[in-house]
Amino acid sequence: MQDRTYAADVDAGESATVAGWVHEIRDLGGIAFLILRDKSGKLQIKLEKDEMDDELVETGLGVHRESVINVTGDVKEEPRAPTGFELVPESIEVVAEADPELPLDPSGKVDAELPTRLDNRTLDLRKPEVKAIFEIRAEVMRAARETFRDLNATEINTPKIVATGTEGGTELFPITYFGEEAFMNQSPQLFKQLMAGSGLETVFEIGPIFRAEEHNTPRHLNEATSIDFESAFADHHEAMDAAEEIVVSVYEAVAENCEEQLDLLGYDDFDVPEGDFPRLSYEEAIERINATGELDEQLVFGDDLSTEAERALGEDVGTFYFITGWPSEIKPFYIKDQDDDETLSTGFDMMHPRMELVSGGQREHRHEKLVEGFEQQGLDPEQFEYYTKMFKYGMPPHAGWGMGGERLVMTMLGLENIREAVLFPRDRQRLSP
């Protein structure tokens, strides 16, 4: 349709062909309005019953909502129309008639539950405010990649079919790969580290990860988008700087480039974080959580933070923040211990007040220590030889992190359920569409 004009781009005094969906028909008697909706917005089509060809009026009034139509006519200024313009049709072509019984109402007049929305994403994404979420999501990914390039990082793609999981055999989906046992990768961790040790040095990847976690919560997915960063010659402080820079720049980009979408989502005021996120030590964090009195039991050194603990601390801090210096024993083998205290790791998390967004740290780059770490974690280092072997040939100190792409969008837009931030979520119950 090379001569098609978007609804938002029509101009008074010209003839135009628009194409889109029948959003609504308002019949006022002698006059009727058909509202056409397309990617760009809506346009009022005026039907004057006495002055227009009967067939044309009949077509315009008889067509079911959500049908696809092409309309050609003259564009007039009309201050009372939602966009300031209306189109007086010469022809209306029904391209794809919709069934009158819709499983979901894209005009938004009838609310739909999330499962119905997810079963009917095609219709759900005709709602401008749902579409806005995914346009913002696309901008988030674009802006993140741009900032990664500013950080001198090279985009990589690592395999999603792997012989061994990042952290052993738990929580992996098994695949049959030409008769061999394989898994869907739960994280690009080991591969991005191998690339930090290559001539690329600083790398990023935005791609799918797969976790066979049994829990079904509003903030977990079994297939998610991970935003990964890894850099040679960086320590955990610099890795935190990079994570902060990505978050700030992504918020800035959305504020700048998605005004219309933010409006649709009801944001009068979209707050861009200023950076300099507080960096709390793990010990400070548990002290502050205990001080809130929100938990039934006091936390002690070595405890992981429950959802409730994260929430209590998030409310207390009130901004993005880091938790640093986690106990070594609750961090995976590839996280380096602190030089002056082996009980503490260089591992960190970046937290949104609502939940964890990022997990990272400096990595163990010393071959011997790394192999020891596998053994301590009960993993067989031989199974990971493709990875550990490279640490014998000049593996620089390196650090990095993984960020949950959907969590970033979910917390940014205040979505209740992480499934609202992904087109076709995969969870314990949902495998289709």
Place this chain on the structure above:
Amino acid sequence: MQDRTYAADVDAGESATVAGWVHEIRDLGGIAFLILRDKSGKLQIKLEKDEMDDELVETGLGVHRESVINVTGDVKEEPRAPTGFELVPESIEVVAEADPELPLDPSGKVDAELPTRLDNRTLDLRKPEVKAIFEIRAEVMRAARETFRDLNATEINTPKIVATGTEGGTELFPITYFGEEAFMNQSPQLFKQLMAGSGLETVFEIGPIFRAEEHNTPRHLNEATSIDFESAFADHHEAMDAAEEIVVSVYEAVAENCEEQLDLLGYDDFDVPEGDFPRLSYEEAIERINATGELDEQLVFGDDLSTEAERALGEDVGTFYFITGWPSEIKPFYIKDQDDDETLSTGFDMMHPRMELVSGGQREHRHEKLVEGFEQQGLDPEQFEYYTKMFKYGMPPHAGWGMGGERLVMTMLGLENIREAVLFPRDRQRLSP
């Protein structure tokens, strides 16, 4: 390492700390040169045996190749040095000593076979010319996304775990998904179509696809990167225009932004295609192939094109080109037939002279016809109801295509084997690293 300077960024008259790998040591007697290599390039470190601290000289001369070192010293102009500068060290710190027995020589003096290279990608990507391939690959993906946005397309992410394959049960990797049978998706085809029918209208995705094809050739992968485009209100001609625009803009971006990498790969002259790729009908294509006399048997209407046929035609045409109007019977159910001749489809391929890059077409958007197509192809439409159902609610005409990401890089750079265009290839034999 916030005070680190890249090798390529040092300037005469200042003190600098550089960090990287020991690329080479040249001992000339009274003087020796240690060549340090980092992401940015190489830097000569001068060791003057009589004038420098013995320990410093010993460290510099004793370190194994590919070890990681930090060097601090003064930068001097030195016209005889490869970059015009050299660094006179005050300190050399060995950060990670490399084993003297390397499985692969990153200096490139000893050639390695592809399997050895793939087993040791960390070392392989320390070769500047291998690293250059992946820097170009990253630029290809960046430029493609930028052009997609110019085409008003929104980036989407579709699921990789699916209940049914795009084209039925063949060539799929089975997964166990919480006790249920599922598959790794072989193409985002059905999902991107669902999104073309949503308010997004025009969408793209760059992501992994998985094909359990048995053949092991230099141009097939079992896990590949697919560049996908789909647009509502577009026909196959417009889809071809978009594919052409992506290819041309990606070549332009590489020519403009990857000069150094192209130099390393030996390109004196990198040809950017001009567009207006010839569009041959299928019937013209088989006539021309038959006329080359390269095939043992003459092709007849309904034949698919073998590798030999593609090669013969590619040599004959000599540029990128399209083959349009394929017989309907050899195209999948979702490709629309031509309006005036049901034996011909709107399906097209875009060809590089060496091989097929893109496959696309206008899609069947009429519910009834689509369901018929499933049946004709021996598929059960009920299994695909999540997809077909949406075609009842105002599915616009739409068209699109999928492009092989690795094939695009492979043909652009004249790589012999597609495995050279992917960091960690997956094929019939290779599942690790």
